[in-house]
Amino acid sequence: MSTFRKLNVSRVKDVDVVIFKDSKILDEELLDELRTELLAVVGNRPAPDVLLDFSNVEFMSSAMLGLLGVVHRKMKKADGRLKMCSIRPEIFTVFKLTNLDKLFSIYGDAGDAMKAFE
Numbered sequence: 001m002s003t004f005r006k007l008n009v010s011r012v013k014d015v016d017v018v019i020f021k022d023s024k025i026l027d028e029e030l031l032d033e034l035r036t037e038l039l040a041v042v043g044n045r046p047a048p049d050v051l052l053d054f055s056n057v058e059f060m061s062s063a064m065l066g067l068l069g070v071v072h073r074k075m076k077k078a079d080g081r082l083k084m085c086s087i088r089p090e091i092f093t094v095f096k097l098t099n100l101d102k103l104f105s106i107y108g109d110a111g112d113a114m115k116a117f118e
Helices: 028-042 060-075 089-097 110-118
Strands: 007-012 015-020 049-051 081-085 105-107
Touching: 007 028, 015 028, 015 110, 028 060, 049 060, 049 110, 060 081, 060 089, 081 110, 105 110
Parallel strands: 015 049, 049 081, 081 105
Antiparallel strands: 007 015
């Protein structure tokens, strides 16, 4: 798998598992890098399966929610499946307040998310 500066990406079965390296996703420069890297992961193949693992993320800006929307639309266009896991409760609250918990497939941990791809 390609080497990224801001993401750890591995392939488990046919799923690209993406773990964010930064604990705080706040500034525009980091968001730009993440946008480039996430879209590269999604663009690797037709009908991609991607798991975004937020276990390292302690804080993220609302702009990150917009980026996740962009990734979601690109995945949908490519007939891919996007799942997320390990979102801290304080961050998950923002997903609930914005109803994004209904848009995204979110799981408690990577094991449950991986089972959902089967």
